[in-house]
Amino acid sequence: IARFFIIFPEHRTSVWILDLATVVAAIGAAATAIALNAEGWWPVLTTLLRAAFSIALVGGIVLHIVRWWQAARDARARRQIEWAALGLLVGLVPWATVVWLPRQLGIEVDPFSWMMVLPMVALPFALVAATMEYRLWDLEPIARDALSATLVLVIGGFAFAVTNHLLVNYAGGFGSLRNLFAFATGVLLVMLLQPIRTQVGHFLEHWLYHGRRPPRWLLTHATRELAQVTEPRELLSRLTSTLRDGLDFDVVATYLRVGDGAFSRVGSPEGYLPEHIPASVLSHHFPSSEEEALAAAGYTLRLTLDRVDTVHGLLYLGLRRGLFPLGSEAREVVEAFTAQAAVALESARYLDDLRQQAEEYRILHANTQRIIESSAAAILVCDASGRILSANTEAAGIFEVNAPELVSVSLDSLVVLPQEWRDNLPLQAANAEGRTKDPLHRRVIMAVSVLELDSGSFNGRVVVLQDVTELRELQDRIRDQERMAALGRLASGLAHEINTPLTGISSFAQMLGEMTPPEDPRASLVSKLVDQSFRVSRIVANLREAIRGGGEEMTILDLASVARNAALEAARSLGAADRLEIEKSGPVMALGVTGPVELAVSNMVRNAIEASDPGMAIRISTACGEVWAEVRVDDSGPGVAEKDLERVFEPFFSTKTDRGGTGMGLAITRDMISNLGGEVSLENLAHGGARATVRLRRWKESEASS
Template sequence: MKNGFQTRILAIALALATLAACVLAGVNLQHENHFDVPTDGISWIEAPGGLRAQRVPAESPGYRAGIRTGDILVAINDRPTNRLAPLVREMFRSGIWSHATYSIQRPVPNSIDLKGSARLDIQVILVPQDRSSNQWLRFIALVYLAIGIYVLFRRWTAPKSTHFYVFCLVSFVLYSFKYTTEFDTFDQVIYWCNIIAEALQPALFVHFAVSFSDVFASNRPNKLKRRLLSTIIYTPAVCLIALQYSAIQFWSATEMLRHRLDQIAVAYLAIYYVIAAIVFRFRYQRAESGLERQQLKWLTRGTLLTITPFTLLYVIPYLYFSGTSVPSLLTKIAGLSLIFLPLTFSWAIVRYRLMDVDLIFKRGVTYTLATASLVGLYFVVVAVTAEMVRARLPSLHVWGLLAAIIFTGILFEPLKKAIQGRVDRLFDQKRFDYRETLVEFGRGLNSQTDLRALLDSIVERLPQTLLVTRVAVFLATEPNRSPGNPNFELAASHGLTNLQADDLQTLDVRFLDFDRPGANSHIFLETPQQVLRLPEAQRSSARNLDLNYYLPCRVANREGSGTRTVAIIGLGRTDDGDFLSSEDMELLESLAGYIGIAIQNAQLYQRLEQKIGEFERLKEFHENIVESINVGVFAVDLEDRIESWNTQMESMYSKSRKEVLRQPVSAVFPADFVARFNSVREEQGTHTLYKFRLALPDGNVRTANIAIAPLVTRDFIAVGRIILVDDITDRIQLEAQLTQSEKLSSIGLLAAGVAHEVNTPLAVISSYTQMLTKHMRGDERLAPVLEKITQQTFRASEIVNGLLNFSRTSGAEFTSIDLNELLRDTLTLLDHQFKTAQIRTETNLDPQLARIHGNQGKLQQVILNLMLNAKDAMFGMSNATLKIATFNSSGSVFVRIQDSGGGIEREHLHRIYDPFFTTKTRPQEGEHKGTGLGLAVSYGIIQEHAGKIHVESERGVGTAFQLEFPASGSRSAISAETYTNGRRDAERKTIHV
């Protein structure tokens, strides 16, 4: 708070002081323009007897009147002039352009007194005093003030900038305040301000030189030493002011006293300037910081450039030739040198760039050589032209000279460029070659498309070209970031060996905001270790990076006008600890544009590669989906030529992709499909051909749902049609089986009603049969028959109960069963019927047949039903044969029952397991009428045993039923207790051949 208050007070004080100085200078100039001072042009000095003419310039009024050097002025207008003051009063009393009578005593030559001198009365016309030198000094004052204000506003926080501004303001007062000799109150203020400024300016300059390097010193002098040193520096200034005051108040006002005081002031000024130059030189030799060395190099050269001509051309003549005044031309040249001091000092404070001094020197040499060459060429051309005109074309002498002037003017620019190139190569051949290499590098940047290689090339070339020790490239991480919140990350670097991985993660470079309105073309940090205007995190990052220059790489916005920053290049000092020149910065700023475009192109190329990779992966993913989907997919163009053909179509249609691509639809598919395909050509939307029977090239016919949809682009422009072929043949078979299962479930309703009705007569038959058996136990002929009737009665009861249990999906006792034994028992049971029907049986039973897990009664019911169906199918045929075989295969047990009957009609194959479906509606003699429940019940029993039933039938050849059961102990065996309806429905499958 205290520092902020002091800063505001200082700013207000400087502003008021500047305003007051400018107002007083303006009023002083106005008074001077309206107040003419009469003069005779002669320098008078007190001497015995009057005033002696010390210097009488030629063409002055006194010289034209006849006054010469050494004459003694005794009186003017009959008023004695023993001092200069009476002379001045009489001249003002006479006024300008008036005649004043000068009483002159002209000493005899080689005489040391006025004895024998002649007295002359000379009429002198007084003229206005020439004060043009005051205007020249005022121009110098304006330069000082303008430079001071520029430095103050541009580098307010720079070290010693305020001190430098005070020095410039005091210099402005010194060179612009000129009293008019009217010596009124205002003139006295101007006079004393000039006296004070004359005393303070050299002291301020020496103080600036002594304290300039305190900001770099590790052990700064304490306050007591600084105050003591300041007291010593400003003591002569106070003494000089006191001397001037004493001379006016207490001493006799003579011209000799005024001249001596002026000599003291000039000597004081020169001595202090020399002391400042010595201090700058001494500090420069002992400076350790690169920044300090550069600044002191500027200050030393600027001081020497100012003090040398000023001392040689003005101070020494004024001090050692006190009897004569310094010629006006030398005064102007010495005053001109004063301009170099604020120029070089301001440049040192604002820029701090070492190489700009060399650059100015080189350009000065260039223009000097170019000008000298031009002048020489001009005079040569003029001389040659004059000779030619004089000798041959005397009438064109004026036009010839004009042509020579125009010709030499045209030659100046290429001559300057040629000399500039030679001087550049002469002074800095190595850096010149490097810059040419850098320019070529910038031109070839756009040929690099790999971002990493591009960044590595940048951080490799820049140190080689500019000889800097540290280079970093920051890339923008958010393309759409808002101004004021930049987000950059370090992408490549050279020489940043002090940064660890943790430091890179914590870098905060938000101060690199070049997209905000009014942002500069680059950022320069003279001391990255002490950037006080930044927050602590950003200050720490700037300190760790230790980079002095940050240049934005800008490119045009993709949308709208303006530019955006895609990267930032950071650079440090050179190998010698120096800073870059403005020429280097101009080159880098131009190169940054090429680098920005190259980085943008590399990023775009990188994103394009990523997009291509993503597109390829997406395309492959979509192709995998199309290829993996269990639906045939193919597309046709507007000319109905096939453009795509997936794997499912290859498998289903038995044609490879190579065979069908670019072929018309009519050449690949059958005519009925082509007709239906063309019929929906002009209709909009998607069309589906339900359960279309598609003939395949191999002769098979498959049932499919075919969807035909338009193939359009993102702009909804039709480019063809896409066809999806969903083969539902197997699904239809499963649906048929599901329907069959649903039909079987209706048996439960029937079984519940007939179970009691059937069991009652069976119970009666069984009871009477058992009674007859007891009575006829001794009858060997009838007793076996009655026993078989009893067994079949129980068997019939079991069948009815089994039908009821099957319909209820109830459990039953499952045991280990030998199918071979079961088949033999069944054949024994039907042996009489087969012999009566003249049917021959052939058996091929595998002796190693595995046992199965099941219910013996239910399985015997299935086998008995199949054998009876076979008997009925072969009734009345010659050579009727029933073949029964068993075998093992892949953990399963198979039973095959094949007859040589008439076979089953093909259209009936899918209905043979339907309840109550039968073809025995009109049985022949010896046959019985079918109920349509045999195969339906058998199908349910097989499903309950986790088995499968397959049928093969050909009209006129015969029918074969094949039963498949899981062997005992295999993973596919399922117990009755764990068997569910869902599992049964899922595994139910019938194969029709």
């Protein structure tokens, strides 16, 4: 034993003096047993051997304490010494406590003395384990279990020995009650041993881990804390601090898998550690060439945080307290802990991915809304039936409501849709014409595209409307102007062709009038023939000037007089002069040209006569205001349909196509008056019939003076 303590754990130490002394002592002891009459030396020899053993034991313990203190930076030697000390403690303390100490106190424990020899088996096992370095780094859990069992055995054995001594010496008169009391005491001790062992284990665990949490704490408490972290980098930071503080690791590094498959370091930058580690290190043992910097910094172990063949992160660990590697129990705990941490990390990464996707969706949705809102077209999101789900500002402007008010409204109630769109909107459509159902009757072009509202279900539609009212009106005006230009060329040619015979007719009529005496009954007919030929000539000239845009300078005219004459001529030509009711009024002075005004009033009167039933009156009136002078022609007909009030002024639109109407009269009338700076309008009267109004700018005497 002394020799072992001297050479352990340094196997090269020379102890020949001690070996020689041991041999001499062994020979001397053997000689006393062989030599005759040597029994008298036995007590002396026994005393010497006990003294030598005690001196060697105490010296070995002191020597090991000194060597343990000197091996502060040699973790392996220090742990071997601790293993040997554990064997001594477990092997000798029970015997010293239960056998030697009671004997010194005069207490006989012969029935239990043989049991105290059994723990001494731990002494050679511990010495062999220390020498062979067997489970060298598992000292803490083994020491906890061995010492707790030893202390429980010591406490139980000593208590039972003392109790038995008291019962034998002082309770002899109780008879069988003494045996019953001894049995009850034994049962009570057995019941108390397990809780005592648990409490002793907690105490030893607290002492062995220097007041820090044991490895099992990671599985019961730290795992629960990590499960509450939802951000991957924060989770790895918590893992680092937990391992560093809970298991006394001097260095801990964590790496998180990033998008390209590599691993990025988590934590504050440290120049001696790589910031990124490629995924190729997983196919090599630690340390690979990319991990040499980690090995040089004191890292000794790499653990993967993986789930279902997917590695989410890497964990690098150094030594515990800068000296000790992981023992088997601590490694199992750390591996189980990292497995739980991998689950938490996977959940955190998925949650982080969902959070990022939600943020990307929010940004995408916000940008989409901005794009939709900034669009010059009206955009509606509808379901397949046409129920509006959302609308942009332009759409609200077309329908003249706030955008939220359009939600849940049917598109069919807002726009005149094609017949095939009434039940369900098409999946795809473009350039479909429609009109709004509001009083403005805006003309729109519609395009439809399919939209996936629910996963796998294309039950939505995006409807884009473009207000083309002004564009269509411009196109109509251009088309009308082209028609008018063609008509003007035709009218100019016809006027030239008509003027040639008309000039002859007019000349011959004048000659015939000169040749016919006034008292001749045919003189009045000849006079009418001359007047009508002149009238036809004026109509052709006015029509040509109106179509060409006119070039005459506006003059001051009495609108009442011009209107009265034009109305009478138009009524006479249709044989309806007796149906005119001309309101008497004073002069109504306006700025204009007589020919176009006469032609406009004539067209209005003709239309009124044709629209009214035979015998019904046609009322002609004039009025003036601050700015305008007006001629009003009221008929007694059925009026004009509301939808046609504006269209009647379009070229080639006529409500009298069955009676030879060409649709040019009111169009020419409006253009002629517009060229004079005036207006022509048509409205229905409350009591029936329609009113056509020719409006010119009023002339005031102050204008002449100015």
